[in-house]
Amino acid sequence: MLKYKKRIDEQGxxxxxxxxxxxxxxxxxxxxxxxxxxxxxxxxxxxxxxNRGIVDYQxxxxxxxxxxxxxxxxxxxxxxxxxxxTKVGYMFGHPISYGVDEGADDIKKELELxxxxxxxxxxxxxxxxxxxxxxxxxxxxxxxxxxxxxxKNIEPWESVFIGEDIHEPTYSLRYYTFDGNQxxxxxxxxxxYYFTHGDAGFALQNTELHLFDYNPLFGTANNKEFKGDxxxxxxxxxxxxxxLSDASNELEQFxxxxxILRGMGADPEDLERFNKSGIFELMGDTDEIKYLTKxxxxxxxxxxxxxxxxxxxxFAKSVNFADEQFSGNAxxxxxxxKIMALENKSIIMERKFTSTLRYQxxxxxxxxxxxxxxxxxxxxKMFFSFKRNLPANILDEAQTTQLLKxxxxxxxxxxxxxxxxxxQYELDQMKQDAFLYESDIEPLIEDGDDDGPVRDx
Numbered sequence: 001m002l003k004y005k006k007r008i009d010e011q012g013x014x015x016x017x018x019x020x021x022x023x024x025x026x027x028x029x030x031x032x033x034x035x036x037x038x039x040x041x042x043x044x045x046x047x048x049x050x051n052r053g054i055v056d057y058q059x060x061x062x063x064x065x066x067x068x069x070x071x072x073x074x075x076x077x078x079x080x081x082x083x084x085x086t087k088v089g090y091m092f093g094h095p096i097s098y099g100v101d102e103g104a105d106d107i108k109k110e111l112e113l114x115x116x117x118x119x120x121x122x123x124x125x126x127x128x129x130x131x132x133x134x135x136x137x138x139x140x141x142x143x144x145x146x147x148x149x150x151x152k153n154i155e156p157w158e159s160v161f162i163g164e165d166i167h168e169p170t171y172s173l174r175y176y177t178f179d180g181n182q183x184x185x186x187x188x189x190x191x192x193y194y195f196t197h198g199d200a201g202f203a204l205q206n207t208e209l210h211l212f213d214y215n216p217l218f219g220t221a222n223n224k225e226f227k228g229d230x231x232x233x234x235x236x237x238x239x240x241x242x243x244l245s246d247a248s249n250e251l252e253q254f255x256x257x258x259x260i261l262r263g264m265g266a267d268p269e270d271l272e273r274f275n276k277s278g279i280f281e282l283m284g285d286t287d288e289i290k291y292l293t294k295x296x297x298x299x300x301x302x303x304x305x306x307x308x309x310x311x312x313x314x315f316a317k318s319v320n321f322a323d324e325q326f327s328g329n330a331x332x333x334x335x336x337x338k339i340m341a342l343e344n345k346s347i348i349m350e351r352k353f354t355s356t357l358r359y360q361x362x363x364x365x366x367x368x369x370x371x372x373x374x375x376x377x378x379x380x381k382m383f384f385s386f387k388r389n390l391p392a393n394i395l396d397e398a399q400t401t402q403l404l405k406x407x408x409x410x411x412x413x414x415x416x417x418x419x420x421x422x423x424q425y426e427l428d429q430m431k432q433d434a435f436l437y438e439s440d441i442e443p444l445i446e447d448g449d450d451d452g453p454v455r456d457x
Contacts, residue, residue, distance in 0.1 A: 001025070001162045008162065008171055013186045015202040018195050022175050022184070025160045032134040032157040035228050039081055039133045047076045049241035073248040079237045079309075080230030083318040084132045087229055090339075091346050092125040093389025094421055096357075101381040110372065111382070114364070118151050127153050127220060128353065135226040136166060139356070140174075141216040141363045149364050154217065161219050166226075167355040172217035187217045213366035213376070220356035223348050233316045240308045247301050317341040335390060343388070350386050357384050387418065394419065 004021055011017075037045040044050075054072050098115060100107045114120075123139075130137035130153065138159035140152045154174060163170035175184040182197035187210065194206045210216055222228065230237070313320060319339050336343065361379040368374040397417050404413050410430075414423045 001160055002164065005162050005170055008188075013171075013188075013193055015195060015204055018173065018175075018184050018186060018202045021160055021162075021173055029157045032136075035134050035231065036130075036157070038234075039084065041076060041078060041081070047078070047241060048238045049074045049076055049245060052242070052245075071249045071252045073245045073252065075241060075245045075248055077237065077240050077244060079240065079312050079316075080234065082320075083230045083233075083313075083316045084129065084228075086318055086321070087132055087342065087346060087349075088125065088129045090342060090389050091349065091386060092128050094387040094418075095121040096124050096353075097385040097387065097422060099383050099385065099424055101383075104378070104381050107374065107378055107381060110368065110374075114149065117148060120151075123151060123153055124353075127356075128349070130156055131220050131222040131349065131352075132229045135223070135228045135231065136219050136221045138174075138217065138219045139360065141212060141360065143211050143367070149367055151360065156219070159217065159219065161217075166219040166221050167352070168359045169215055169218055172215055174217060185217075187215050189214055211367055211370075212363050214359075214363045216363050218356065218359055218363075221352045223352070229318070229345070230316055233312045236308055236312045236315070240305060240312065243301065243304055243308070247298075314341075317345040339390075346388070353386075354384050358382070385415070385423075387415075387421070390418065 001021070001024070004017070004024075007017065034045060038047055041047065052072075052074060098111055098120075100111060127137045127139060134156045137156050138154040138161075140154050142150055142152065144150045155176075158174050158176045160173040160175075161169040162172065170188070172187045173184060174187075175182065177183075184195040184197070184202060186193040186195070190209060190213070192208055192210045193204060194208075195202045196205050197203075312318075319342050325338060358379065361382055362376075365374055365376050365379040369376045369378075401413050401416055404416070410427060411423050414420050414426050420426050
């Protein structure tokens with residue numbers, strides 16, 4: 001979409017150009033929408049196994065009758081859903097911690113209200129979920145009817161970013177359908193342009209100031225390639241679905257197998273009598289009754305399924321926490337070695353997400369600078385911390401942090417504890433406890449003098 005930037009710079013946005021951009025974005029719309037439908041296990045546009053019919057083998061011989069067209073199981077094994085949910089739970093199970101530089105109490109107070117008003121914990125997790133599914137996600141900053149700055153997640157298939165960086169785009173376009181009508185919104189650094197699609201195509205209806213100094217519609221990438229977490233292994237997942245479905249078909253066809261009466265005949269009346277009584281009378285020495293079935297190599301099927309599952313998790317850089325290798329009380333180092341691939345993948349997304357949050361507050365502070373007296377550059381005083389969601393070995397953590405006391409800052413020491421979500425809040429509580437229960441608790445800061453420990457108040 002970078003090719004449209006120069007044209008917009010020169011001639012501005014037009015209805016014709018909006019239609020051209022939407023047409024060029026159609027393959028990306030279809031890709032991301034299909035990935036989301038698959039995640040939702042949609043029966044029509046979801047997993048490929050749902051659309052598989054019975055193979056029509058053309059048999060010319062009238063003496064050969066098919067037995068494998070009676071059952072068509074369509075078993076979906078949503079590895080792609082598990083891969084995505086595992087990563088999102090690992091990264092966003094603990095909410096992102098928002099912090100500000102020391103002394104910026106006014107920014108901290110405004111930030112707390114903003115996060116509370118916008119349900120930031122849920123919005124951040126949903127943004128990460130959509131980026132993991134589709135390869136990227138979108139977010140919009142806007143001013144609500146009460147004059148408050150708000151954020152809203154936008155569907156990625158409805159969003160087009162024009163510029164060199166999706167995290168800080170020059171222009172953005174959102175198009176969507178509502179009540180059977182198609183609408184488009186185009187954003188630049190100062191204005192939002194509203195278009196409506198009619199009989200003659202798109203037409204500009206209105207132009208408004210969005211009250212920010214930067215483009216308020218921006219995205220976050222899952223990785224540089226804009227690929228979803230399960231996108232590279234979808235063919236392996238489809239193969240797993242087909243293999244398990246075929247194996248299930250074979251098992252179910254045992255019940256539908258044909259009965260062979262060897263050396264004896266039976267007319268319809270005899271068959272009905274046999275069906276009621278369940279008794280066959282064999283008069284001849286060569287008479288035999290058996291079912292026509294196929295031998296199933298269950299060992300081969302099991303090995304094939306195990307190899308597929310192993311490759312799916314390996315190439316998707318995911319783990320199965322229900323596996324036996326995660327049972328027991330594994331040490332922190334052992335656990336990290338087992339999840340190293342997942343961690344490496346999460347680090348990439350964490351950096352992309354941080355870029356998005358930094359630009360988000362750059363946009364927000366451009367409005368807060370006008371309305372609340374902040375400086376536009378104050379967004380650089382903010383920082384964001386991600387904490388992985390893993391089973392906690394509290395005893396091991398407590399022993400480690402105890403050994404680090406006096407060796408690193410209290411903030412760093414507390415950040416190592418998985419059950420501490422807000423380090424600054426914990427530090428404030430510790431200072432308050434030190435003031436209230438001065439004689440009953442250990443000091444926060446050790447003094448190297450011979451006089452012994454002193455208390456930081």
